[in-house]
Amino acid sequence: MESSWGDTDGREGDTDDGVSEDDYTFANDTAKIVARVLTSRAVQRILIQLQETDLFVAHWLAEYCSSHPPMTGDKFVLDMLRERPFYAADKITGKEHFVSPPELANRIMVARKALAGGMSKFDFPTYLQRTNTEVLRQHLESNSYTSGSYEKVERRRQRRA
Structure with missing residues (x-):
């Protein structure tokens, strides 16, 4: 039985630039996931700003997000762009507030x-190499016992638990 998962050399289905269609699909899917995470982070950032400038709109946005x-x-973002701007009265103060979902979407x-621009400066391959090294270090540390090291490892495990 042959498995094509993870054992390809990248030649099957290559395009003119030497990149396989699977690589494009993976990159496209990954970009969509990153865009969703960036949207959530952007909303968090806007909510924090609004809490300092307009609590009513901040509350509206938090409710909208729920x-x-x-x-x-x-x-x-598209759903927010489709919403119509409106005026709403604050039940506590009676003050009228203008809420513009399209403006918030923008x-x-x-x-x-801006968040994505910051990511372009981030060296992701180096980060993953450090992360992989740390995972392997932890694995080796917890599964390799040298004279007297068993007690140290057990103490660390107990502290983490």
């Missing part, structure tokens, strides 16, 4: 673009 999860990414798009 029924329209930001993790849907582009769908979340702020979210600007914030997620």
Whole structure:
């Protein structure tokens, strides 16, 4: 039985630039996931800003997010762009507030673009190499016992638990 998972040399289905269609699919799927995470982070950032400038709109956005999860990414932004701006009265103060979901959607798009720009400066392959090394170190540490090291490992395990 032959398995094609993880054992390809990248030649099958290569395009003119030497990148396989699987690589494009993976990159596209990964970009969609990252965009959803960036949308959520952008909403968090906008909520923090609004809490300092307009609590009423911040509360509205938080309520909107509870029924329209930001993790849907582009769908979340499109839904906000379709909402009509409106005036609402604050039940406590009676003051009228203007809420513009399309304006908030634009702020979210600007914030997620800024977050994405910061990611381009992040060296992801180096990060993964460090992470992989740390995972292997922890594995080897917990599964390799040298004279007198068993007690140290057990104490660390007990502290983590």
